[in-house]
Amino acid sequence: MSVIKQPSRRAFLRGSAAVAAGAAGPVAAADSARRPDPLITELQDWTSYTGAGVDETPYGLPIPFESDVIRRNVEWLTASPIASVNFTPLHALDGTITPQGCAFERHHSGAIMLRKEDYRLMINGLVDRPLVFTYEDIERFPRENHVYFCECAANTGMEWAGAQLNGVQFTHGMIHNMEYTGVPLRLLLREAGARTDDNLWLYAEGADASSNGRSIPMAKAVDDCLVAFKANGEALRMEHGYPVRLVVPGWEGNMWVKWLRRIEIVDTAVESREETSKYTDVYEDGIARKWTWVMDAKSVITSPSPQRPVRHGPGPMVISGLAWSGHGRIARVDVSGDGGITWQTARLGKQGDTKALTRFYLDTVWDGAPMLLQARAIDETGYVQPAKDRLREKRGKNAVYHNNCIQTWYLNSDGLAENVEVS
């Protein structure tokens, strides 16, 4: 296994595939476009035609060359695509924002088409004044902007039993990260004169056939939950709950109720289907681990990874990935090239927002030897992402949800990566 080396400038000069532009040497100034260099001429194929006009793409899509950068589902995973999931192509993305067009979907009865004009949100139960809000009503309340990750509780769930899916899109792609605009839920609760004692609960449900009802403790509801209507600047997409979804920062995605229809203030948790038969882990001793709402700190290397092989051979190589925590900000990310024996601290692309994806990079020189690549996240509470075996010691192998273990990719000397286990 290879210990990761930091690059020097000389390493770049040796290792980079950049081609010296011949003996052209320094060229005096002036309008060089009028003095084409023979080498430049080679590069000018695309100047021989004019391109697409500004009237051709009122709403644009990715260039056809990127047609493989899409959400993908796994047919054998679920019985029907309307109660299923697809996965964000994390291996092909960079930075932190997930475009809505390729942000994973999880439905329980399919994505419905609900017009703004038909949208209603009821707040009832332990309130002074039960209210029904139209979409336009919601827009009249003070609103905020926040970038948050949304992760399905089952993300990485196949890793409990082993290294089963060969690609970061499938092992970790039930996550997205968007800038939400919405009204703090506490403002709508206040409008209805809701009781907000800490021992109370909300029961939130959606307008789709599944209703996907979830109980949420009042303390969370009045802290940072948003009734959101925009993501990344524009309207939510149909598949993300258009026109209004609940945003429950740092907590499992199933609670982010889409097509939000009703919020009832109740004095005990409802114990609905979505929080008993699902989103709860029953262990071998018959004890159920439930109310596991917060997504613990986690990270994964997105490049290199099985879907993102190293094509350039030895030399300078950027190792990159994502880290996040439902408990707040990411404080540090470490990367190992030898399966967790030695670690180096990665550089953060920028200081991450709380409960949002944080991009990390390690700028290295690869010597061409095989590597066991791992990343581990440390959040602002000091919590350290655990090794897979340590997590299994606590929770067994038969769980489905909340697997935040350290992920391992084996990078071979040809630059190909695969999902493996180390112990």
Place this chain on the structure above:
Amino acid sequence: MSVIKQPSRRAFLRGSAAVAAGAAGPVAAADSARRPDPLITELQDWTSYTGAGVDETPYGLPIPFESDVIRRNVEWLTASPIASVNFTPLHALDGTITPQGCAFERHHSGAIMLRKEDYRLMINGLVDRPLVFTYEDIERFPRENHVYFCECAANTGMEWAGAQLNGVQFTHGMIHNMEYTGVPLRLLLREAGARTDDNLWLYAEGADASSNGRSIPMAKAVDDCLVAFKANGEALRMEHGYPVRLVVPGWEGNMWVKWLRRIEIVDTAVESREETSKYTDVYEDGIARKWTWVMDAKSVITSPSPQRPVRHGPGPMVISGLAWSGHGRIARVDVSGDGGITWQTARLGKQGDTKALTRFYLDTVWDGAPMLLQARAIDETGYVQPAKDRLREKRGKNAVYHNNCIQTWYLNSDGLAENVEVS
């Protein structure tokens, strides 16, 4: 004219159109999904069918109900759509991020389709070692993530001569704001052994037929310019320079060369077509104002605005807009309802990044009287966005570029807004 009032909780209760949900009163807990309230039944039309599956939209588009939220061009503005512009639908967006799909385009010879495999970037001129980089070479250098606005120098240019275009999409829509991932240009210059003395210049050109060459002072190039390949997490769109564009933070959009092909280090500015006959203002006395690269602090109210009337009548109303500065962060935004006589400080959606769009809100109660709505931005340097007449005193009425004046919308008592001038 109406002085803007701050809302109280009682004002919300009086003014909001939220409908009381009848005498339902507090309901005891348990799984309320099994005990439908008569009022809830009204809201359940959408539970009668299942929706779209996760296999139906590998790459998603906005819901058809939002089909009017698109880039629009103005046919009479330019002779041909391949050397023209379209406009971001700012009136329909919120938050700060602009989705690539509706982010304005400006081309000089149309948007070209250039494969990553065919992409080359040459760095030549006053360098130790002229180099040609492939796309894959660029990916091997350390990269960063930054959110920046990109504004065309001609944005709001029609306001020099008067209030001509009736909609914020058309007056201010030549701007977008994205999270870029790219390699700092200084790292590629260092790789080529470029001379980086402060008196030197870069000449950057694109691979399209126009080449759109621009001279950039070396101090800016080695400060914060990026050679960018991702925007909002995914590949640049064709119309934004796929696969690689130059990002010149805070400076006019024309310098953000798309399909970046060549950077030559030169000892004097090239004085190319794009910086002499264009992107330079010739005043009435024949003096040209050139090298006007930095976009000064500016703001605009996006809602209410001519394309975004107030439909809800008097009562609580959110006034919202965008502010930005090429000199750094936005420190404050003020909003006036009386054409600039009195001002109130708006709330920022979140603390803005440097050289990035910042969202502002003013949560008000509208009394139904007509308003002359204005916003003014103050950036971290203390610069205050000027009134239109004050800008004209300095630069006349015949300019094209760099109009950062305070914009005025007249909101009538029916909630309709129009572009007007006040003096």
